[in-house]
Amino acid sequence: MNLEKVIFGFFIILAMTLNFGFVIGELDNPVHHDVYELFFAIVVNLIATVLKFGERTQIGAIHLASSLVADLQLIAAAGVWATAVYLTGTGLTPGVTASIVSLAAGALAANVLSVIMLLVETVMFRR
Amino acid sequence: MHSTLFLILRRMRAPLILLILSYAVSILAMTLIPGVDANGRPAPPLDFFHAFYFVSYTATTIGFGEIPVAFSDAQRAWTIVTIYLTVIVWLYSIGTIFGLLQDPAMQRAIRANRFAAEVRRLRQPFYLIAGCGETGVLLLHALDSRNQQAVVLDIDPEQVGELELGQYQQDVPALTADARLPENLIAAGLHHPLCAGVIALTNDDPVNLSVAVTTKLLRPELPILCRADLLETAANMASFGVEDVVNAFETFGEHLGIAINNPGHHLLYQWLTGVPGEPLAMPMEPPRGTWLVCGYGRFGKAVARHLDKQGIQLVVVDEHPPAGHARTVVGRGTEAHTLLEAGIEQAVGIVAGTHDDINNLSIAMTARQLKPGLFVVLRQNRHANAALFQRFAAQATMQPSSIVAHEFLSLLTTPLLPRFFNLALQEGDAWADVTLSRIAAVVGDTVPEVWDRELSKTETLAIWQALSEGQTLRLGDLLRSPSNREENLACIPLLLKRGDEEILVPDSDTPLLDGDRILFCGEAHTRRQQALGLHDYNTLNYLLTGNQAPGGLVWRRLAGAGKS
Numbered sequence A: 001m002n003l004e005k006v007i008f009g010f011f012i013i014l015a016m017t018l019n020f021g022f023v024i025g026e027l028d029n030p031v032h033h034d035v036y037e038l039f040f041a042i043v044v045n046l047i048a049t050v051l052k053f054g055e056r057t058q059i060g061a062i063h064l065a066s067s068l069v070a071d072l073q074l075i076a077a078a079g080v081w082a083t084a085v086y087l088t089g090t091g092l093t094p095g096v097t098a099s100i101v102s103l104a105a106g107a108l109a110a111n112v113l114s115v116i117m118l119l120v121e122t123v124m125f126r127r
Numbered sequence B: 001m002h003s004t005l006f007l008i009l010r011r012m013r014a015p016l017i018l019l020i021l022s023y024a025v026s027i028l029a030m031t032l033i034p035g036v037d038a039n040g041r042p043a044p045p046l047d048f049f050h051a052f053y054f055v056s057y058t059a060t061t062i063g064f065g066e067i068p069v070a071f072s073d074a075q076r077a078w079t080i081v082t083i084y085l086t087v088i089v090w091l092y093s094i095g096t097i098f099g100l101l102q103d104p105a106m107q108r109a110i111r112a113n114r115f116a117a118e119v120r121r122l123r124q125p126f127y128l129i130a131g132c133g134e135t136g137v138l139l140l141h142a143l144d145s146r147n148q149q150a151v152v153l154d155i156d157p158e159q160v161g162e163l164e165l166g167q168y169q170q171d172v173p174a175l176t177a178d179a180r181l182p183e184n185l186i187a188a189g190l191h192h193p194l195c196a197g198v199i200a201l202t203n204d205d206p207v208n209l210s211v212a213v214t215t216k217l218l219r220p221e222l223p224i225l226c227r228a229d230l231l232e233t234a235a236n237m238a239s240f241g242v243e244d245v246v247n248a249f250e251t252f253g254e255h256l257g258i259a260i261n262n263p264g265h266h267l268l269y270q271w272l273t274g275v276p277g278e279p280l281a282m283p284m285e286p287p288r289g290t291w292l293v294c295g296y297g298r299f300g301k302a303v304a305r306h307l308d309k310q311g312i313q314l315v316v317v318d319e320h321p322p323a324g325h326a327r328t329v330v331g332r333g334t335e336a337h338t339l340l341e342a343g344i345e346q347a348v349g350i351v352a353g354t355h356d357d358i359n360n361l362s363i364a365m366t367a368r369q370l371k372p373g374l375f376v377v378l379r380q381n382r383h384a385n386a387a388l389f390q391r392f393a394a395q396a397t398m399q400p401s402s403i404v405a406h407e408f409l410s411l412l413t414t415p416l417l418p419r420f421f422n423l424a425l426q427e428g429d430a431w432a433d434v435t436l437s438r439i440a441a442v443v444g445d446t447v448p449e450v451w452d453r454e455l456s457k458t459e460t461l462a463i464w465q466a467l468s469e470g471q472t473l474r475l476g477d478l479l480r481s482p483s484n485r486e487e488n489l490a491c492i493p494l495l496l497k498r499g500d501e502e503i504l505v506p507d508s509d510t511p512l513l514d515g516d517r518i519l520f521c522g523e524a525h526t527r528r529q530q531a532l533g534l535h536d537y538n539t540l541n542y543l544l545t546g547n548q549a550p551g552g553l554v555w556r557r558l559a560g561a562g563k564s
Helices: A003-023 A035-052 A058-087 A094-124 B002-011 B013-030 B048-059 B073-102 B104-121 B134-145 B157-165 B182-187 B205-218 B231-239 B248-261 B263-273 B298-309 B336-341 B357-370 B383-392 B400-413 B416-425 B429-443 B461-468 B524-535 B537-545 B553-563
Strands: B126-130 B149-154 B174-176 B195-200 B224-227 B244-246 B291-294 B314-318 B328-330 B349-352 B375-379 B396-398 B449-454 B491-498 B501-504 B517-522
Touching: A003 A035, A003 A058, A003 A094, A035 A058, A035 A094, A035 B013, A058 A094, A058 B048, B002 B013, B002 B073, B002 B104, B013 B048, B013 B073, B048 B073, B073 B104, B104 B174, B104 B182, B126 B134, B126 B205, B134 B149, B134 B157, B134 B400, B149 B157, B157 B174, B182 B205, B195 B205, B195 B400, B205 B224, B205 B231, B224 B400, B231 B244, B244 B400, B248 B263, B248 B298, B248 B396, B248 B400, B263 B400, B263 B416, B263 B429, B291 B298, B291 B357, B298 B314, B336 B357, B349 B357, B357 B375, B357 B383, B400 B416, B400 B449, B416 B429, B416 B449, B416 B491, B416 B501, B416 B517, B429 B491, B429 B517, B449 B524, B461 B524, B461 B537, B491 B524, B517 B524, B524 B537
Parallel strands: B126 B149, B126 B195, B149 B174, B195 B224, B224 B244, B291 B314, B291 B349, B314 B328, B349 B375, B375 B396
Antiparallel strands: B449 B517, B491 B501, B491 B517
16 A cells, blocks of 8 residues: 555545535525535645646546646636625626536536546556 | 656645645635624624635735734734745745756756757757867857857766857757767757758767767768777778768878878868968978877877878887887987987978877977977877967977868868869879969958859759750859959859769869859858859849849830830
C-alpha cells in the first residue's frame, strides 16, 4: 500500500461524492442544494487538480484535463450563484438554482470520469 | 517546453495545496463566525461571497478593512489567524517559485528549451557548429559578416557565455552541451530542414569523430566538415564519407611549402581566404635553401613531409631521436650548441614547431641571435600567448585555430575556391603576380569578398529568362554597373565552371550558358550591385542593350506598337 495513492484516491473520490451530494435533489429547489456543499466541492476539486499536476503519462494528462473541466464548471456555478444573489439581486429563483445545479452536474460527469479512470488504472496495473 | 512546465507543476504541488487549504479554512470560518450589527446585537456571519472577498484582500496584504460592516470580536480574532496563516503560505509559495527558477537544473532545462525553440524558429539556412573555441569564434565572425546563420554547441559554459556577449549581427543560438550526445545535436537542429551543414571543430578528435558519425547516420545527405588533429582520425573520417577533413598541421605544412616555392600563389590564397574588410596580408617570401625543423611531432612531421615534397633540404632536431628522416640531430633546439650542430650557419630558415609555446619562442630567439637574418616560422599553440608572439614578430606564425577557420570558411562559402587554387597552382609565378595586381587594383588594400554565382532559374531568374529567350549573354555583361553600363563593377571573375570544364580567370567575351557557376572576387557592395542585374529583368535588359525598357505588360505592348 502506498500512502500517496491513498491520498490521491481519497481526494478524487471525495471530489466526486461532494459534487454528487450537491447535485442530488430537485433541480430547481434551492433548499435541496446547500451552498457549503458547493464550497467544499470546489476546494476538494482544486486540491485534486493540484495533486494531478506533473503526471507525465497519457492517463495522467486525461486525469488532469477532467479535473480542470470539473473546476471550471464548479467555479462557473459559484459565479452564477454570486451574480444572482449579490450582483443582480435576483436571488435563488428556481431558474437560477437550475442553472447552478446543472453546471455542477456537468462537473459531476467530469468527476465520475476521473473516478472511472482511477479504477481503470488500478485494474491495469495490478500490483 | 513541456519538461520545464511539468517540473514547475510538480514542485508547486505542496505550496498550491497549502494555499487552497489555507484559503478554504479561512473562508469557511468566516462564514460560520457570527458578526455584530451597529447596535451591538449579534448578526448573521458573512456569506461565502463576502468571506471570499475579505480573505482575498487580507491574504494578499491589501487590507481594505472590515467590509461590509464592522466585525465582531470573534471575527477579529479569526482575522488574526487568517492574516498569519495566508500571508505565510503566500510567502512560502512565492519563495518556492523563485527557488525553482534559480535551481541550476531548472535553469539548464529553461536554457535548453529556449535554445531548441530558437533553432526551430530559424527561417534561413544555418550551419551547426560543434565546438566554439578560438577556431569556432573566428569562423563564426566570418560567417556572421557574410550574413550566414549558425547554431553553436559547446561543452564549456564560459565559451557559450562569451558568445552571448560577443558582437554579432545575427542572434547565434548557443547551448552548453556535449556534442557527443545525439540528442544535443538534434536539439541544435540536425533534423531541421534548413540545416545546411555540420561543422565539427572541437579540439578533441574523438568528439569530432562522434559528431561526424552521428550526422552521417541521421542525415547522410548533409555535408560535414571536420577538424582532425591526428592523421588517423582524418583517415577514419574519410573512410565513412566525411566530405572535408581539415588538419591544421597538414594545411600549414602544405602552404609553407607553397610559400617557399610559389610565394605569389601563397599570397593569392591569403588574400582570397581572409576575413573581408581586414587589411591585405603582406607577401611572405621564405627563402630557398636548407631549413631546420625543431620538434618532430605532428606539426614537425607535416612540415617536413611537405618541404621534402617541394625538394627543400631539411635538418630535423628533436629531443627523441627522430626516425624516418635522413639528417637528424638529437636535442631540444633551445640551446645554441644543438642548433650549431644542426648547421644553423648554413640554414636559411627555421621552424620552431614543438607543442610548447615557451620552448618555441626560446628556439626562435636563440636562432635569431645566432643568425639574425634567419626566416623564422613559429608554431603558436595557445591563443593566450598572442602578445609574446606578436612582440617576437616571426616571419610566419602558425596558429592552428586560424588555419582551420580559414579552410572551413572557404569550403563553406565558396566551394569553387579550392578548385581555383588547385588550377592556379598549375600556372606559373608570373600568372600569379598578374592576378594579384589585378585584384589589388580592384579592391584597394582590404581583403576582398569572394562569392560564387550559379546561373539557374532559382538563383538568377533574370539571366535565365534572357537565356531562354535566346539572347546571347557574355561574362562582360555581368561586370557592367547597373547605374551606368559604361562603367565596370569593381570585381574580377576568377573561375567559370561549366559541367566538367573549368576556365581559369575567364575573359569578358566568354558566352554564358544556363548552369554555369562563376567565382568572383571584389568588394562587398559590388556583390550587391551585381545581384540587381541577375534578378531583375529590366536591369539586365539595360545592361545588355542600354535601353531603359518599359516593364509592365501594357507599356511593353505600347512600346511595341510605337515601333511598328
